[in-house]
Amino acid sequence: MIFPTNLEEVAALIEDGKPTVFLFVTTWCGDCHYIKPHVPAIEEAFPDLRFAQLDRDDFMPLAQEWAILGIPSLVVLENGEEIGRFVDKNRKTKEEIMNFLAGLGR
Numbered sequence: 001m002i003f004p005t006n007l008e009e010v011a012a013l014i015e016d017g018k019p020t021v022f023l024f025v026t027t028w029c030g031d032c033h034y035i036k037p038h039v040p041a042i043e044e045a046f047p048d049l050r051f052a053q054l055d056r057d058d059f060m061p062l063a064q065e066w067a068i069l070g071i072p073s074l075v076v077l078e079n080g081e082e083i084g085r086f087v088d089k090n091r092k093t094k095e096e097i098m099n100f101l102a103g104l105g106r
Helices: 007-015 030-045 060-065 094-102
Strands: 020-025 050-055 073-078 081-086
Touching: 007 020, 007 050, 007 060, 020 030, 030 050, 030 094, 073 094, 081 094
Parallel strands: 020 050
Antiparallel strands: 020 073, 073 081
């Protein structure tokens, strides 16, 4: 998991073209804490994807631009283009995230 600290670091991840899962969370989000213990297993199951965690509150302009309406939410980019999103206000289970990532059709 990569933890970008500013927009320049996020831009560098996007520009290098590697498939990247941007996971938007916050420190106060109960549903984010619910999924946190499962993230290492999710990463391990998808070694061809890079994972970057962003605190939505610290990256609010980006969250607004990307229409992150609820957390936790995932946006997947490859070669600078969005190839998938799992964005809503509902709790996400490990299985739901795994199914979403498996269905990217890569």
